[in-house]
Structures are given as C-alpha cells and as structure tokens.
Amino acid sequence: GLADHVRIIEVGPRDGLQNEKTSISVETKVELVRRLAGTGLETIEAGSFSHPKWVPQMAASDRVLSSTLTNPPASSHPITYQWLLPNSKGLDSFFKVMHNVPPATDGYPTPPPSPQHESSSASTPGVGSKVSESNKRNGNNHEVSIFMAATESFSKKNTNCSIQESLDRFAPLMAESRRQGFPVRAYISVALGCPFEGPDTDPHKVADLAVKLLEMGADEISVADTTGMGTAPATKQLLRTLKDAGVRNDDIAMHFHDTFGQALINTMVSLDHGIRAFDSAVGGLGGCPYSPGATGNVATEDLVYTLHSLGAKTGVDLDEMSRIGGWITSEIGKENGSSAGKATLSR
C-alpha cells in the first residue's frame, strides 16, 4: 500500500463555481466553504479576485474572504485558504479585505510552521517562503494563487496578455505578496493540451515556466490539465520532463479536469512518479470559462476513495464529503459528478 500522506487541495468553491451560469448566493458559497472546512481537508481554494465582468460568479469573493476572517469555519486543525487572482489589481482587492477585517477573537491555536515550507527554504535558496505571522488569522493561513498558461493562445484568451507579459506582470506581484507574508501558488494552465492549439502541449515549455515561476518565488506549482485531454503517457512524459528540469515533486501539485475521464488514471501515474498533492472539486464541479467544453475537476470524493483504497492518508471523511457533494450539486441544480459520492450516499 501507499502509506504516505497525500494532500488534497479542494478547489470546488473557486474552480467549481466560477463557471456556473446561474447566480449562486454568497450565503451558499460561505456555507460550502464552512462545510468543506469540517471534512478534514487542509487546503481550500475559496474564491478569486478576477474582473467581475469576466468571471461574475466570483464577484463576491471579498465577502467570502471576510466571512472566513470574522466567522472562521470550525475545523479540527488549521486550514490554508487560497485566493486566486489574475493581476495586482486582484492582489489589492485581496489585501484590502485582509488588512481591514480584524480576526475573530475566538480562534484556533496557531499551527506550527508547515514542514514543507521549512524544508524547501532550507534546501533550495530562493524557493519556498518564509511565512510571516501576518497571513495567519484565527490560526488559519491565507495564500494567493496566480495563473498563467503554457500556450500563447490560451494566455491571450484567459488573461489578455502573452506568456512573457504574464511573467513580467506576476514577478512584482509575487514579490509583494511574499514580502507581506502570503505564500504564492502558481498554476500552469493547458499543461496537457490546449483548446486552441491541440493536445500536444510541449512539456519543455511547461518545465521552463515551472522553473521560472519557482525562481520568481512561487511556493507551489499546480500543473493543470485544463481541458482534460491529458493521457497516462503524456502525464508520464510531462512529469519526467519536469524532473529533468530540476523541479522537485514537493514543489508540484497536479490539477486534473476530468473531461475525458482520465483524471484518476493520470493521478495514478502521478502517484507512481512521487507526486503527493492533488487538486479536486467536490461533486466534480468545475470548468474554465475560457476552455470551451471542459468539464469539472476530478471529484474530491472519487479522489479520496481511490487514495484510501491505496492505503494513502488524506484526513478527509468520505461520508461527509459525499454529503456535501450531494448538497451543493442539488443546490445549484447540477448533476452530482462524483461516482464514489453517489454510491456512498446510496449505501
């Protein structure tokens, strides 16, 4: 068996909801985050500070953030909340809330520094963060997520700039975020296929970006199969290329969309390669507004079921996660996208 701990990054409240056409109330979003925090998860991407005209569903993320600060969800251990942003304007909006909302007084104990950060800053100068106390609220951590693309067409569509402009834009943003004590996760989109350039994204391009982002100070790279076109051989080749470029497994999380039903197979390939962090969305929610036809992230319930079957520890309660998947999908009028979730609920 696989006795290791595997970290799940729940992106349902962000990636899962950003693409929904029907408007979802802030109360529902806050309630989703609150319920997820009670499942044993360690990391939740809870919202995004993009342009509300382009991503209207995330417009109330400032209110979701302030709610996690003033009324932190109960959890058995500290939670890392991640907030996606496309540019410095998004960072300003994030800081505006962080700086102006005082933490609740009845919080949780401050967690010890995460061993991952300690080891990465110790072993690789310039990589990994010195996490200051300023990002800790009620014992929980807050981090920002940025995103860029491995192809020029997707970069243009998603962020209205070239890959190089994107790097230039994010360099000062990352420096400022880390200076203020907020670690930065960086997504590389279309790493295993692009809706505009086809399935054969150059893995060297992905590796090159990963190295640059780590040199710029990214604390974690989320390698994203935005379109779900990734296959087992392509995933294997991409991970080998990343390794050859000097990117360590500890610096990587994999982000699989399940459009072609390959997410769990690609997860197995990644586990074999030594990856121990995966993004997923409860109920299989999700999709990217700029990736036509792409469906949800791999369902958290399915991922948990597979990982537990291998003997891995996730800390996540499958029954509770399945109830949340059933609740949120019916709440927003979608089919439950998790096989393991539906099966668990009907037991």
Ligand code: HMG
């Ligand atoms: P732009 O039009 O080039 O931006 O858009 P701009 O800098 O020229 O500004 C235009 C206007 O937008 C200005 O307002 C700005 O103030 C405003 P005006 O002066 O005209 O009144 N503005 C903003 N307002 C609020 N929040 C902001 C912001 N930025 C500018 N942050 C931009 C460029 C990047 C802003 C736009 O293209 C955008 O918002 N894109 C968001 C794309 C997005 O959120 N995509 C989904 C998330 S990524 C994803 O899902 C992939 C992932 O899951 C991994 C994977 O699966 O691949 C992470």
Ligand code: MG
């Ligand atoms: Mg995504």
